[in-house]
Amino acid sequence: MPQASASRRFHEAAEGLGLHPFPRPGGNASRAYTNEYGMQLGPCTYCGFCEWYGCYNYSKASPQTCVLDALYRQPNVEIRTDSNVMKVELSQDGKHATGVTYLDENLEEVFQPADLVLICAYSIHNVHLLLHSGIGTPYDPATGEGVVGRNYSYQMMGGTSCFFDDAEFKPFAGAGIEGTCVMDFGIEQIDFGREGFIGGSYLSVGLTNGQPIRSMPLPEGTPRWGAEWKQAIGQWYGKSLSIGSHGSNMSYRDCYLDLDPTYRDPFGRPLLRMTFDWKPNDIRMTQFMKRQTEALAEAMQPTSWNSSYKDENSHYDIRPYQTTHNVGGAIMGTDPATSAVNRYLQSWDVPNVWVSGASAFPQNIQFNPTGAVGALTYWMADALRDYIRDPRPMGEG
Numbered sequence: 001m002p003q004a005s006a007s008r009r010f011h012e013a014a015e016g017l018g019l020h021p022f023p024r025p026g027g028n029a030s031r032a033y034t035n036e037y038g039m040q041l042g043p044c045t046y047c048g049f050c051e052w053y054g055c056y057n058y059s060k061a062s063p064q065t066c067v068l069d070a071l072y073r074q075p076n077v078e079i080r081t082d083s084n085v086m087k088v089e090l091s092q093d094g095k096h097a098t099g100v101t102y103l104d105e106n107l108e109e110v111f112q113p114a115d116l117v118l119i120c121a122y123s124i125h126n127v128h129l130l131l132h133s134g135i136g137t138p139y140d141p142a143t144g145e146g147v148v149g150r151n152y153s154y155q156m157m158g159g160t161s162c163f164f165d166d167a168e169f170k171p172f173a174g175a176g177i178e179g180t181c182v183m184d185f186g187i188e189q190i191d192f193g194r195e196g197f198i199g200g201s202y203l204s205v206g207l208t209n210g211q212p213i214r215s216m217p218l219p220e221g222t223p224r225w226g227a228e229w230k231q232a233i234g235q236w237y238g239k240s241l242s243i244g245s246h247g248s249n250m251s252y253r254d255c256y257l258d259l260d261p262t263y264r265d266p267f268g269r270p271l272l273r274m275t276f277d278w279k280p281n282d283i284r285m286t287q288f289m290k291r292q293t294e295a296l297a298e299a300m301q302p303t304s305w306n307s308s309y310k311d312e313n314s315h316y317d318i319r320p321y322q323t324t325h326n327v328g329g330a331i332m333g334t335d336p337a338t339s340a341v342n343r344y345l346q347s348w349d350v351p352n353v354w355v356s357g358a359s360a361f362p363q364n365i366q367f368n369p370t371g372a373v374g375a376l377t378y379w380m381a382d383a384l385r386d387y388i389r390d391p392r393p394m395g396e397g
């Protein structure tokens with residue numbers, strides 16, 4: 001997709017510092033396209049409402065654009081919307097799923113028998129369903145034993161916002177994926193042992209939207225409301241960009257998910273509890289990235305800039321939006337003692353339950369998870385064809 005002016009400015013600055021910038025890879029259609037399922041995609045119009053919205057233009061490579069409608073036309077497919085699966089039901093010995101219990105749109109409880117259950121909810125929702133259904137041994141941080149809930153990790157974000165008197169960026173003509181990346185400080189790109197941490201981060205600039213209120217970056221010290229705030233919006237709209245750092249987060253023994261002993265949801269199920277905080281390794285990583293993004297900011301010669309990065313006094317705070325890239329909790333592996341699913345995402349304990357999503361990641365290795373989630377799902381689907389012909393534990397084979 002063509003690069004916008006903010007991306008080009010970053011590209012030039014990065015090249016000037018000897019780095020290797022490249023266009024951010026994405027799943028928006030750059031031209032009209034009909035995919036292998038007959039779904040038609042229109043060329044992306046840079047409408048500026050990519051994030052947090054469905055694509056009215058059928059340009060975004062999301063399931064509802066690319067797959068679901070084709071699937072719905074298959075004679076053997078039925079989609080029940082407004083349904084909420086409460087639990088996977090198991091046989092008496094706990095080794096076989098018999099189906100799921102769900103609430104329909106009238107909140108009536110329905111049991112749906114099934115030979116095969118695919119758990120494909122959001123990553124932490126997958127973990128909640130497994131724990132609530134009694135599939136796999138819950139992780140115990142005191143002993144390090146158990147598998148469901150372990151290896152929960154997140155993504156370490158930071159950024160430097162730059163303001164330019166002379167810029168005329170057009171953020172309202174943004175696309176969710178338009179942008180320029182730098183991977184020179186990513187995992188395995190340089191000797192991080194020398195820097196005192198493991199992990200890494202990719203850096204990027206992209207004006208994805210110019211939505212009112214939500215996307216009004218202003219210089220540090222600007223009042224957050226009132227006449228001065230309005231005046232600052234008029235002055236700085238279209239004159240800023242942010243260099244974002246999307247960093248790794250390792251998994252730790254005391255960062256995990258389990259069922260809350262106290263709080264329950266409206267249906268009586270224990271809530272999922274998250275135990276998590278930032279660790280020194282990941283703070284050192286993000287502070288290293290702060291130095292890199294500030295060097296890049298200076299190279300672009302902004303009028304002013306300010307950074308926002310976690311430091312040694314930072315603790316995880318669930319309130320401000322940071323990222324939705326939660327991973328782990330039902331990880332894939334080669335040993336049932338340390339993983340919830342095998343390499344095909346099949347449950348070690350209940351072989352007719354398969355679990356797809358970022359819950360399978362053993363840690364967050366800096367990237368946004370969607371690409372790897374999609375690839376793993378194709379990998380799982382390929383193995384499932386074999387399983388359906390001959391249902392069995394697939395093991396490591």
Ligand code: SF4
Pocket residue numbers: 028029043044045046047048049050051054055056057058059060174175176
């Ligand atoms: S910017 Fe996003 S939502 Fe808008 S047309 Fe392009 S793909 Fe669709």
